[in-house]
Amino acid sequence: MPEIKVTLTDTENKCLEYAAASVQDWADNALTNRARIAKDEIISALVAHCNANDVAMAVGEDAQVTQAFELKVVKTAAARDAEAEAAMAESGE
Numbered sequence: 001m002p003e004i005k006v007t008l009t010d011t012e013n014k015c016l017e018y019a020a021a022s023v024q025d026w027a028d029n030a031l032t033n034r035a036r037i038a039k040d041e042i043i044s045a046l047v048a049h050c051n052a053n054d055v056a057m058a059v060g061e062d063a064q065v066t067q068a069f070e071l072k073v074v075k076t077a078a079a080r081d082a083e084a085e086a087a088m089a090e091s092g093e
Helices: 010-019 023-053 061-070 077-091
Strands: none
Touching: 010 023, 023 061
């Protein structure tokens, strides 16, 4: 399981202590919730793809997320950014 480390300045930490009872809990909650939203988006895209193409869908959310990437229904944000930059470079923008 990946571990994500975030470094804050003392001022940023103080500001978050003002905004949340626990900075660590707030960060954990923010990351977990964003991952949940992304998972819902990925599975929704997979369901649409599988229904449109008569493809059997994997069982279980972990397997469905993996299947969505394997079928290239979704791409990482880094891959999408790289493609957008390449397209802009190609068009001369």
